Amino acid sequence: xxxxxVAAITVRILQQFRRDxxxxxxxxxxxxIILGLLGYLLRGGGSVPKIGVVNEDSGPLGQLVAxxxxxxxxxSAAGMSLSKADAGVKNGDLGGYxxxxxxxxxxxxxxxxxxxxVRLEGSQPGLSGTILQALSQSFATLAAxxxxxxxxxxxxxxTYRYGGPGFDTLDYFGAxxxxxxxxxxxxxxxxxxxxxxxxxxxxxxxMASPLRRPEIVLxxxxxxxxxALVQAVExxxxxxxxxxVHNTGNIGLIFLLEALMAIAAVNLGIFLSxxxxxxxxxxxxxxxVIVPQMLLAGIIFPVSTEPGALQVVSHVLPLTYAVxxxxxxxxxxxxxxxxxxxxxxxxxxxxxxxxIVAGTATLRRRIA
Amino acid sequence: MSELAIDVDQVTKRFGDLTxxxxxxxxxxxxxxxxxxxxxxxxxxxxxxxxxGLIAPDSGTVSVLGHRMPELNVLGRIGYMTQQAALYPxxxxxxxxxxxxxxxxxxSRVREALDFVDLWPxxxxxxxxxxxxxxxxxxxxxxxxxxxxxxxxxxxxxxVDPQLRIQLWDRFQRMAAExxxxxxxxxxxxxxxxxxxxxxxxxxxxxxxxxxKQLKEMAHVDRxxxxxxxxxxxxAL
Numbered sequence: 001x002x003x004x005x006v007a008a009i010t011v012r013i014l015q016q017f018r019r020d021x022x023x024x025x026x027x028x029x030x031x032x033i034i035l036g037l038l039g040y041l042l043r044g045g046g047s048v049p050k051i052g053v054v055n056e057d058s059g060p061l062g063q064l065v066a067x068x069x070x071x072x073x074x075x076s077a078a079g080m081s082l083s084k085a086d087a088g089v090k091n092g093d094l095g096g097y098x099x100x101x102x103x104x105x106x107x108x109x110x111x112x113x114x115x116x117x118v119r120l121e122g123s124q125p126g127l128s129g130t131i132l133q134a135l136s137q138s139f140a141t142l143a144a145x146x147x148x149x150x151x152x153x154x155x156x157x158x159t160y161r162y163g164g165p166g167f168d169t170l171d172y173f174g175a176x177x178x179x180x181x182x183x184x185x186x187x188x189x190x191x192x193x194x195x196x197x198x199x200x201x202x203x204x205x206x207m208a209s210p211l212r213r214p215e216i217v218l219x220x221x222x223x224x225x226x227x228a229l230v231q232a233v234e235x236x237x238x239x240x241x242x243x244x245v246h247n248t249g250n251i252g253l254i255f256l257l258e259a260l261m262a263i264a265a266v267n268l269g270i271f272l273s274x275x276x277x278x279x280x281x282x283x284x285x286x287x288x289v290i291v292p293q294m295l296l297a298g299i300i301f302p303v304s305t306e307p308g309a310l311q312v313v314s315h316v317l318p319l320t321y322a323v324x325x326x327x328x329x330x331x332x333x334x335x336x337x338x339x340x341x342x343x344x345x346x347x348x349x350x351x352x353x354x355x356i357v358a359g360t361a362t363l364r365r366r367i368a
Numbered sequence: 369m370s371e372l373a374i375d376v377d378q379v380t381k382r383f384g385d386l387t388x389x390x391x392x393x394x395x396x397x398x399x400x401x402x403x404x405x406x407x408x409x410x411x412x413x414x415x416x417x418x419x420x421g422l423i424a425p426d427s428g429t430v431s432v433l434g435h436r437m438p439e440l441n442v443l444g445r446i447g448y449m450t451q452q453a454a455l456y457p458x459x460x461x462x463x464x465x466x467x468x469x470x471x472x473x474x475x476s477r478v479r480e481a482l483d484f485v486d487l488w489p490x491x492x493x494x495x496x497x498x499x500x501x502x503x504x505x506x507x508x509x510x511x512x513x514x515x516x517x518x519x520x521x522x523x524x525x526x527x528v529d530p531q532l533r534i535q536l537w538d539r540f541q542r543m544a545a546e547x548x549x550x551x552x553x554x555x556x557x558x559x560x561x562x563x564x565x566x567x568x569x570x571x572x573x574x575x576x577x578x579x580x581k582q583l584k585e586m587a588h589v590d591r592x593x594x595x596x597x598x599x600x601x602x603x604a605l
Contacts, residue, residue, distance in 0.1 A: 200455070204454060206471070208422055
């Protein structure tokens, strides 16, 4: 082995990077951005799960329990009426609510057992666990502090608005990932394919032909959409039939939303490829475009638990709506009569139009 | 109808500090094989790109087949063969030609185009498996499949074997005789001798223009190569 030859290769690689400022910026900038984002997300004082407390107890214990839970650090609890709590759980504003019935104090005194009704939103297994744990802790704290309550056992009757006790993490993530797998793969493949068109000179040839720019973009969109839709069918079938991901919604609606995500991905790929010169640079969009969306679109961490500033960013990302829509359909059985789903579809449709127009506008006929 | 295939008037194009075309004026009548002769980096490709509307001149005007460029409707009457064999490597020869035929309106002439470049027997071969010369021929077939009125060929015979090169030039001349105007760039002198007229380009300047005979007489030399060198020196470039 020749050290000189090995050194020649090493030096050559470093020389190449010296002239590729963009790659250097990515190499040293992207990790800080991604880790910084993750740090802020996890330690930025994000809000805790919100729950409602419906206190109908005519005796003193309900008041004590409610006050104890409202002091909890792990959940944000607020007293409210049953109808408001029900509505909050249905639309996802609340992670759940605790119902203390009118005979709560009387039953507790008599049987030394409290069985409040805990109604959980249920679509996020992690969140449900946090809420139940917070309730148990609050009650334990109360039992330790208030004389005469130590002997009372806490055995909440838990019911779920969506999902259920058998609802697991895969059910929660699966609903989001069915669309995301298609979105990310199609985005990368389209961006790289469009750059190949540029790199191999065929784009120049297309530009010197009677083709109009919208014809190129539309042709690309349709071609890749065919592949993306076949992929969407494959992903959906695998998820439902093999993985048994929880689904209570209309499969046609799931497919429609997946299709919108695929069309958006194709056109985002075309649009962003205009800002890269090589396939290598196109691949660099992955950490910049995809990773922040993975963190902020509510895929892993619910948007409602993010720090306030990040929630603003999340609400601008189209993927947030796509993910929310997929979960609403699959976990909550939402249909197009739901205003939240109308919003999700509307945002995705709007985003598709935006990237189609942007892709067409940035595709220049002239190369200089 | 304009009698000129191309009409380039005082065209200047700069890329940063580099002046790729410097006040170039060139008029080529229809039905000729016109050669742009010059070394690499002289401005031939820039001029061809300006003709096809891919480059906007900083000043001056470009008209092709009587239309001021860029004009989308004229592009269907132009065949453009890029210097690099711009093809889809994962498609077969025939699929490539058929694609360019479909976007330019020449679906019925695929066989004819492939016969022209002697690639019909290799029509099913995937382009990535072809030699450089075959790719060049396939690229040429893509450029002429729609029967254009004007064919712009940027170094069309690079990598093509001598025998086929002779055949291709015979066919260019036959196409010109049938009314197709052909602008062909080259840095090979013996190829240039086969053009009806030549424009000698160096460092973005059109040094001289005329038939091969006229250029030799202009420089008082017997060889085109010598004429090019002498005319370059005379222009003190």
